[in-house]
Amino acid sequence: MRVRDLPLSPSVVDHFAERGVRELYPPQRAAVDAGVCEGADVVAAVPTASGKTFVAQLALLTADGPGLYVCPLRALAREKYETFAALPGVDVGISTGDFDATGEALAGNDVVVATSEKVDSAIRNGASWVDELACVVVDEVHLLGAKRRGPTLEVTLATLRRRNPDLQTVALSATVDNPDAIADWLDAALVESEWRPVDLRTGVAVGGAVDFDDGTNISVDVDRDEAKADDEGGGDGEGDEADEPDPTDVTAALVADAVADGGQCLAFVRSRREAVDLAERLAEDGLAAELGIGDAAAAAAEEATDVDGTLTGRQLADCLRAGVAFHHAGLRSGHRGVVESAFRERDVACICATPTLAAGVNVPARRVVVRDQRRYGEGGMAWIPTLEVHQMCGRAGRPGLDPHGEAVLVADADTREAVRERYVEGEPEAVESQLADPGSLRTHVLAAVATDFAATESEILDVFEGTFYAREAGAGGLADAVAVAVDDLVAAGMVARETGGVEDYRLVATAVGETTSKQYVRPETGERIVAGLRAAADLPEATTLTAFEVICDTPDMQDTYLGNAERAEIYRFARTNAAHLTTDMTEPDDFEGWLESVKTARILNEWIGGATVEELVEEYRIGPGDLDSRVERAEWLLSAAEALGETIGVRVPAVSRARSRL
DNA sequence: ATGGTTAGGCTTTAGACAGCATGTC
DNA sequence: CTAAAGCCTAACCAT
Incomplete structure (x- = not known):
């Protein structure tokens, strides 16, 4: 055709x-x-x-x-x-x-x-x-x-x-x-269809030996780093563990092999730091030295340096000069763009990445190496979903450039079979609706009521009738959950029951509910902001810190990791600024969570106070990209706070001040 | 006393969507 | 239901 x-x-x-x-x-x-x-x-x-x-x-x-x-x-x-x-x-x-x-x-x-x-x-x-x-x-x-x-x-x-x-x-x-x-x-x-324009073969590597699913196999030389090689000589009780090469060494060898052959590589690892570490190691190994990457790589490094003077930026520039890069969500979008385009221009031989690159913009490579198949999540270390690993592997093979793509999963003797079964032969997971989650249901029930699509619970169910969940679980499956969501929303002051007769009532969004829905914040966020604004108005002196505390203590603001070492310091900060905070420290619902919010608020407050990205990144151990995304969210949430303040008739000048300073 | 090594303990851990009204080159 | 790697420190050992 x-x-x-x-x-x-x-x-x-x-x-x-x-x-x-x-x-x-x-x-x-x-x-x-x-x-x-x-x-x-x-x-x-x-x-x-x-x-x-x-x-x-x-x-x-x-x-x-x-x-x-x-x-x-x-x-x-x-x-x-x-x-x-x-x-x-x-x-x-x-x-x-x-x-x-x-x-x-x-x-x-x-x-x-x-x-x-x-x-x-x-x-x-x-x-x-x-x-x-x-x-x-x-x-x-x-x-x-x-x-x-x-x-x-x-x-x-x-x-x-x-x-x-x-x-x-x-x-x-x-x-x-x-x-x-x-x-x-x-x-x-x-x-x-399973059809692909470029064939993809997937293999499992144990040591330097890779067995592909099409029956072929290759082997690469694994140089162990000296520290490992040394302790092998001394250890005696380790038995065959000495024969087990380090996964990072295997990964480096697989990358070097592809690059020596003129191909580009993506290496996926578990955490941001490991992505940086691996990239720095490959740079040190002189991975792309003989590739003649020279001038263009230097130009990319320059671009990276121009983005900011952050440690991340300097590390990235150093890697780029060696024809290597790393990529994760802690990078600012400027840095990500430099890496992505340098890779597409073939000025970078390998990107070491976290899952950002698996589903993002188009960056095809000849070989993809997945070093880690397990990742820390809620409840410890868990296997990465098959679908996600397949998406990483799917980046292998550039039409017109490579004879075929290769995806290699790094394993060891103990995990080889499990890895093969799960990812090479295994089917990806089924897609399951998450609509029954109470939090999601609340927001969408509120939206249905606020847009006048539904005024009764059965009309809400009509709205959800066309939903994947309803098709899978049956129409009545949501009835109870919707009833709960409505009750929650009424209790939160987002929705009101307007009585028309004895057993007859209509659901109507309150002014607050309507603003919440239009501002696109979750009901819990709207509720927290309204309470926060009222509390702020009663404070003797509401400052920009107050405004930030309110919006950071909502589910729509991403939380910031609070290390043990910092906790005491943030606690002290909260105590000395108690007069400017809307939460009574002695009886918070979720003290840990709140303290994290205070940390985020403090960062944002220092940001508008003139602190530089470099300083904040250093002081609070967050990536430059993390700062950017928090600032972006803060802008959005502060505007929501302003809108909500207007609908409840509470003016908190500090909110507008914080917003304009951002 | 000095330097080096090791064992053990503590810390840390992926990603990323959304509002809105003006003003400016 | 489920962890693992890096870093720091303290203890230990050899010289």
């Missing part, structure tokens, strides 16, 4: 031809056969980089009206925006929290690219363009199973479809265990 046989305009056909796209890949063909070009609902569960974007473009270009492309990451939204904008004759708009092409202008676009939260927010704020859509494409639908963001996605999709029954829905998913359930939910045709 050829592109020019599709119902596309000649200029679009030319556009694709210029990029070498003339023939459809098998999964794309299957999607066309399923009717993506004729308005049919389609779920495509296919591997990363097998041409999902093209399927999205087909749906959006052939739709009879404006289209919406929903994706989970802002960086991804930006990337898709660029590729859609390159299409001839298509007006594209983008709408994400950090980058918004003016609300009303979106109505005029042929295609809008947005994050799911932004679409949800647009619905809550009554944006008109969402009702005029002819087609919605949801990328990475398997995120339906994500703890907090999954419910948003399914409720948003359900709402869009409910308000617009003719809406064509196209959902793109990674390969998961139950794509049929997703297709069933959307009444869509299912396209399932």
Whole structure:
């Protein structure tokens, strides 16, 4: 099947031809056969980089009206925006929290690219363009199973479809265990495929020997570092443990092997620090020395240095000069951008990364090495989900550049079988709805009431009827949980029962509930802010610290790790500033959590007081990127606080002061 | 006394979405 | 239901 046989305009056909796209890949063909070009609902569960974007473009270009492309990451939204904008004759708009092409202008676009939260927010704020859509494409639908963001996605999709029954829905998913359930939910045709444009072989490495799933194997020389080699000579009771090479040495050898062969590599590790350590080690090994990476790498290092004078920045620059980089969420977006583009330009031979890179922007490599398959989480060390490891592995293989991609999981003799079974042969997990989570349900129940979509519990259930959860668990499955959510919201002062008759009442959002929903904060956050503002108004002197304490002590602010060594210091800080804090230290519900909030508040307060990134990063042991994200959230939450203050008629000047100083 | 080594204990641990109204080059 | 690695310090050992 050829592109020019599709119902596309000649200029679009030319556009694709210029990029070498003339023939459809098998999964794309299957999607066309399923009717993506004729308005049919389609779920495509296919591997990363097998041409999902093209399927999205087909749906959006052939739709009879404006289209919406929903994706989970802002960086991804930006990337898709660029590729859609390159299409001839298509007006594209983008709408994400950090980058918004003016609300009303979106109505005029042929295609809008947005994050799911932004679409949800647009619905809550009554944006008109969402009702005029002819087609919605949801990328990475398997995120339906994500703890907090999954419910948003399914409720948003359900709402869009409910308000617009003719809406064509196209959902793109990674390969998961139950794509049929997703297709069933959307009444869509299912396209399932394992096909990839570049073959991928996955192997398990024990020592320097790698066995791939296609029966081939390779071996690499593992240089052990001296310290390990030394203690092997001395130890006697260790037995065969001496024969067990260090996973980091194995990883380094696998990376060096790929690089020596002219390929680029991604190495995934468990923590940020280990990503940095590994990158520094590879740089020291002179990994990319003979690659002639020289000038361009120096330029990238310079760019990294220009971002800030942080320790992280200096480490990154040093690594880049050696043709290596690290990548994790503690990096500022400027640093991430430098690393990503340097890698794409092939000025970097290897990126050592945490999972940020697994699902983010496009950075294909010849070989992917997954050093750690277990990671610390709630409740100790746990296996990383198969889906996630598959996404890391899926980054291997660059079309047109590599004969095939290679993914190598580093194991040892004891774990080899478990790793092989779980990740090489194992199926990815099934996607499960998280909507029943009380916290999520509360926010979406409030949204339904606040937008006047529902005024009774049974109407709320109607709103949720189109949801993945309802399809899986049955319509009545949510009734009890919704009743609890309503009670909670009434108790929180977000929703009121307006009696009309004896047993007859209507649910109405209170002014506070409405503002909370529109500001897109969770009900608990709205509640905490309202209480905080009232308390702040009673304080003899509310300062910017007060404002920060209030917004940091909410579930919408990410918490900041509080080390044992710092705890006493933060405690003292809280005591000496007790007059400016809204919480009585002697009887907090969650003292530890509150102390963490105080730490975050203190950081933000010093930030507006003129402290530099360098100082704060040093003093509070957080990454530069962590500071940025907290500042960003603080801006949002302070504006929510201002809006809430207005609706309850409590003015706290410190809130506005803090906000303008940010 | 000095220097070096080791055992044991303590600390730390992935990621990232959202509002809104103006002003500016 | 589930951990592991780095760093610091104190103790210990050899010279």
